[in-house]
Structures are given as C-alpha cells and as structure tokens.
Amino acid sequence: MNELAHNRHLFIEDLARRLNALETGQRRMNALDYRVHARMLRHALAGVPVKHLQVLTAYEVVCEVLDNRGFDECGLLHSAGAQARALRDTTDTLLRRLQRGSREAA
Known part of the structure; x- marks a missing residue:
C-alpha cells in the first residue's frame, strides 16, 4: 500500500472511530459534529474498493456507508x-x- 492510500485509510479509520464514539455515547453528541464527520466519511470512502475496506467493517458506520453506496450503485x-x-x-x-x-x- 502506498503512502497516500495508507494515509487515506488512517483518515477513514479516524473518522469511523469519532462517529462511533458519538453514537455510543463515549463523546457528547453534537449534531453539527456528527453531520460533518459523516459527510467527510462518505467523501473519504468514495472510490475506495470494498475489498480495501474489509478491516474497517468492524465499524458499523463504515458498513452503513458501504451499504448506501452499494444501494445507490446497483440497488442492492x-x-x-x-x-x-x-x-x-x-x-x-x-x-x-x-x-x-x-x-x-x-
């Protein structure tokens, strides 16, 4: 994995961790923070093949974004x-x- 892909992977993981903390109550929920982080995650995941994100499927929010992307692309x-x-x-x-x-x- 090249350095750019590695950095993108780390960025995606950080966003997923932050969203997970907001959803589970580890961090105080802030609607603006949540929307900004969720949008950043969607944009960061755009174009990344699902096979490269298998490690990150431990985060439910990543699975949801991938499901939405799959539904938008092929209706499944x-x-x-x-x-x-x-x-x-x-x-x-x-x-x-x-x-x-x-x-x-x-």
Whole structure:
C-alpha cells in the first residue's frame, strides 16, 4: 500500500472511530459534529474498493456507508447477503405486475 492510500485509510479509520464514539455515547453528541464527520466519511470512502475496506467493517458506520453506496450503485444492500439478488428480482417482478395492472385498469 502506498503512502497516500495508507494515509487515506488512517483518515477513514479516524473518522469511523469519532462517529462511533458519538453514537455510543463515549463523546457528547453534537449534531453539527456528527453531520460533518459523516459527510467527510462518505467523501473519504468514495472510490475506495470494498475489498480495501474489509478491516474497517468492524465499524458499523463504515458498513452503513458501504451499504448506501452499494444501494445507490446497483440497488442492492450488500449486508442482505446472497439473497439480495433474488429479493431484488422478486420485487422487480411484482412492480412490473402492479404497473401492468394499473395500466389495464385505466
């Protein structure tokens, strides 16, 4: 890992640790601090492959950001596991049937 990637990893870990402290009550909750740190974490995680973040998945906030990113990219929650694709296909089929039924009723 090059120095820039290592520094980014440390920055992400520091942000995750700070957010975790706010969420668990180790630090006094401040809404502005929380929003700023959460936004910084989202931006820091942008573009970083999930395989490079496996160590940081111990922090729940990192998992949530990765889930949101995965949902935005492909409409699946990665934390849903292997059943996510089957659930997505079932949902898509149901929505198509409902749309077809509403067009026929009109």
